[in-house]
Amino acid sequence: MSTPPNNHHHIDINPSTIFEPVVLQDVPSEIQEDSAESQQVQPQEQQQQMYNLQSINSTIVIRQLPSQGLSFKLWPAATTLVTLLDSNQSCITNSISVVFNGSDAIQHRRIRILELGSGTGVVGIAAAAILGASVTVTDLPHVLPNMQFNVDANAKTLKLHGGAAEVAALSWGDTQNMEAIGREFDMIMGSDIVYHDHLYEPLLETLKFFLLKSEKKIVFLMAHLKRWKKESAFFKKAKKHFDVEIIHNDEPSSGSRVGVVVYQFVGKVWCKIKPEVDRSLTRPINVRV
Ligand SMILES: C[S@@+](CC[C@H](N)C(=O)[O-])C[C@H]1O[C@@H](n2cnc3c(N)ncnc32)[C@H](O)[C@@H]1O
Numbered sequence: 001m002s003t004p005p006n007n008h009h010h011i012d013i014n015p016s017t018i019f020e021p022v023v024l025q026d027v028p029s030e031i032q033e034d035s036a037e038s039q040q041v042q043p044q045e046q047q048q049q050m051y052n053l054q055s056i057n058s059t060i061v062i063r064q065l066p067s068q069g070l071s072f073k074l075w076p077a078a079t080t081l082v083t084l085l086d087s088n089q090s091c092i093t094n095s096i097s098v099v100f101n102g103s104d105a106i107q108h109r110r111i112r113i114l115e116l117g118s119g120t121g122v123v124g125i126a127a128a129a130i131l132g133a134s135v136t137v138t139d140l141p142h143v144l145p146n147m148q149f150n151v152d153a154n155a156k157t158l159k160l161h162g163g164a165a166e167v168a169a170l171s172w173g174d175t176q177n178m179e180a181i182g183r184e185f186d187m188i189m190g191s192d193i194v195y196h197d198h199l200y201e202p203l204l205e206t207l208k209f210f211l212l213k214s215e216k217k218i219v220f221l222m223a224h225l226k227r228w229k230k231e232s233a234f235f236k237k238a239k240k241h242f243d244v245e246i247i248h249n250d251e252p253s254s255g256s257r258v259g260v261v262v263y264q265f266v267g268k269v270w271c272k273i274k275p276e277v278d279r280s281l282t283r284p285i286n287v288r289v
Pocket residue numbers: 070071072073074075076077078116117118119120138139140143170171172190191192193195199202
């Protein structure tokens with residue numbers, strides 16, 4: 001595991017968490033728009049991916065439709081985020097309680113999570129199962145049928161672990177979509193959602209909506225695999241509104257110079273207004289300083 005910068009919190013991933021291999025290239029040519037005939041599924045185009053979640057001794061199954069474009073595939077950052085959740089289940093749950101102004105209100109209801117740009121829905125579905133959380137998985141409208149298929153395929157597992165997942169359209173920056181979804185979330189997640197530069201502004205607007213205008217401190221966990229230098233522009237803009245901290249680095253996979261990085265974003269405005277509860281969500285998790 002690579003050494004994080006000195007002032008960054010760092011979460012250990014349990015290396016024994018077992019996933020089926022995700023065979024994807026982390027090169028820019030992979031980032032192609034979805035195909036027009038998204039929903040005409042041919043049986044031979046489908047791929048099933050099994051995820052063994054060790055913390056709950058259960059498996060989830062995810063359908064990919066690789067020929068239909070980037071929204072229908074599993075991405076490396078998603079696997080990292082699922083592994084992180086699987087390895088740090090209780091710490092994440094406890095930490096979210098801390099964000100609740102020290103109250104135990106969260107003990108009496110499910111944690112509510114919003115996932116942005118969910119694609120196949122794997123991260124949200126895994127989070128719902130691992131944390132017994134109520135998760136809203138979102139994406140562009142044409143992506144939702146496959147995501148709903150995956151939610152339905154895992155319904156029994158989610159129920160067994162007290163979790164639930166629902167599917168909703170959320171096009172970044174679309175005020176109507178965001179208002180319809182509401183702000184009743186404890187945490188926001190996303191994996192591999194920073195890639196095309198024309199999406200930086202809408203994504204930042206979405207983060208501002210959910211993180212800066214909430215009644216309480218909301219944390220955004222984002223797993224990201226850097227592909228282009230220009231992505232630094234996204235982080236530069238983000239740091240004007242959010243405190244951005246690295247909480248985990250993956251080793252680069254073979255042939256790559258960089259590995260997946262997991263960031264934690266917290267609104268600066270929110271921290272200034274309520275400094276007494278300004279605590280890092282992930283602080284209790286195996287921190288190395
Ligand atoms: C590279 S994929 C990652 C998918 C998934 N999070 C994962 O890691 O497997 C990027 C996702 O962002 C979604 N996306 C792209 N532009 C979007 C927008 N304007 N609003 C909402 N989602 C968008 C895509 O449809 C796609 O599912």
